[in-house]
Amino acid sequence: MEILTRHYGILEKRILSSLAASNLRHRTKDSTGLWLGPLIGTSTLMTFLKEDSSYSEICLLTGIAGGGLIISCICLYIRLMMKNVAAKDFHVVYFVPAIILSTLFLLVGNKGLLVSVTWGIVVGSFSTWGVIQLISSCPNCFTLGEATAVTHSLVLFLVSAFTNLPLRYHLPPIHDNDIITAILQVIILYVILICCLCVNLPKLRQLPQFFLLMIGMLFTIVIPALYIILDQNPFFWVLSFAFSTYITIFLLLYWAVCLLFALFAVKYQISQKSKATTSNRKIFHVLVVMVYIPGLISQPTFLYLASGTVLVLFSIIELHFGCPLKAWVYYL
Template sequence: MDTELWLVELNKKVEIFLNENNIKTRRGVGHGIWLNVLLPIAVIISSLKYDCSPLYKISSCISCGLLVNALLTFIQINNDLFLRTLSGFISSSVTVLTLILFTKQGLIFNLIFGVLSSLGYQLALLAVLKLCPHSFTFGEASVVTQSGILFLSSTIANFGFETNTSRMQIATLILQIGLLGICFICTACFLFPKLRKPNEFYLTVTGVLLLFIILLLHLILGFSPVLWIINLLTADLFTVHLLIYWVVCSVIAIISVIIQVYGCKKASTVVRKIFHILAVAVFVPGLIFRPCLLYLASGICFALFVALELLRLLKMPPIGAGLQAGFLVFADEKDEGPLALTAIYLLLGCAGPLWLHPLPSSNVMADVTPPPQQFLPLLAGLLAVGVGDTAASACGTWFGQHYWPGSRKTKEGSAACFISQLFLIIALIHYGYVPRSNLLKPTAAVAIASLVEARTEQIVPVYQLEENLSTGSRVIRPNTRQYTYEHTNIHLTKVEFLNLGELE
């Protein structure tokens, strides 16, 4: 059986598995099974290519188990209990073995996360798919589950390290504890409906913030995390100016949302790209001049997005209604489910390479511009989502006339995607941020990535999402005249192409 037939058979198996478990995934798109291996491979390759910290090695070892689990998806969705148990045992054994060989963690830690990378992964994947109907494809839910396991394991492992001396290490610990607190609040609100009332909710948030996040960080670090963040933000005049510039960009984004809401008009694709441009404007100077500050700020922004989404879902005053109004005007086919994921996806696409890049043992990324050999991979998300996708969308909308076969993607848009990214790479080479000798590899990577985005989308019938902006009601109706495309977060593929394009 060739690869194509095997993939078709696997897709059928996944479809049967989802139907038997009454799971509703995103409509009109493929299952994205290939996404199962994306995150583990990215972490493993980074650990092999770069000098990395002991904490990152732990994530890499757990990624090995997750990768094996992903490769055994065909067995995992089988109803045969023996085969499922056998596949779980294999993936758990791989995780435990790699942790024993390459890390110094204790036996209990190794066993716990060996089981978590197999049985825990399967249970968490089902929970994500069932609790968030129509929000994810099977592959996207796999990435979310794998990210949660890697985050939890690295957070627990970080408690075992005696010192956090560099700025990046301290920022990592602050983000880990902070995000853990956000997860605790979300879980508590889900399990205890009484906490969804305004008084109880804000009391819980205040308690978690003061007692769990701030106090715990103070005990671990030995100093105030709040004062440390303030000192980081006011370290010098340039940092203050950069912070003010970021605030201005944020205000522009907020004003754009308010104008769109008051206009009661559905945001077009080109209007959405304004936020992509603002993301580039924020990330590029931060990555060049203050990578540690950008790393911390992007993590805090992610936590803020999750908190705002919780407020919107709970319709929590005073801003719950405003957030829902903004969701209605900016929602697209990816937001058919209960979750608003567009803004979070944009942040993940831009900041993902920065978060996934290993912290070097020499801490070269702590306070200075990343070395030329590492700068382009860190910029890969901005190249793909911020620059290439924006140029392709604008040029395809305004000037596109020649379409790729079986797609509404235009060749003009694909050309704009490639040219815009190439110009940025040339500019980075000119200013010394990317080695001149490596021009051919990233150029080829960008060309392949642009072609992949243009050619991997298939026309499939979808359901029309009708929304009443005045009442906030949302109705799904079959629509045989409109079509969408199989587009399962292809930007992550482009990021990986760009990362691999910088191999020495």
């Protein structure tokens, strides 16, 4: 164990030195969180391997992508361990996961040559070079491990969404999980598109333009797309599902109480005009456990829908009201 710890420390020092030499501002000065890097790929690959022989095409392709993410993480770390290199530049080692993934998509996933090469290059490039670009674009926001996990999550989501949604068009979803997955994938793609537009056109973040953009895209793109995929009104389905049983209604009320408690705690902390201590932050950790445990036990499908909805709402709020939220984060 001591040998592993010593080598891990040497690896961290080399990578931190490489990031500093390339003027990439890391979130912390003494830790890279390298163990987070392969987490997404490993979890995806393990999920695929535990599936029975009747796995779906989506599961197969995401499993292949998960294995590719592990390879991408290794290639990224090897690249950052090299001396006298510019980390921001694209390097030949980044082609290794692209080549391996293209071959796997072609031979194992039974995809066409063009599709296999496209997916291989996209996944291989974004899961390596994309991590560096994320750290460069958001200085002091991520450790290397965190940036890798975020980038890999986005890559895996895109692979899953662009594989699942065309299948749902030809084969309408039957189970609640399938319907919720399709809804969340379309809405998250909608939020990602809004983020890209607002980043490239800052004027769209102003109040009138922002809400006009959101409402316009919602009614012209999102709702028609979901109606075609689900063959029913998505709003009516979500409402009927949320209020279908006494358990889901109770969960909604319970979560509302937890939300009010969280808002009260934030307001109280801000009124103190002092930075929160570690013990103060633990209150929110306990609150998260209190929110998730009842849902996991009684209604995991409804919890899945609620978690995706909150992610979308927080992303939109952060996109438009970024500065106030950053002030809250500072106090917390």
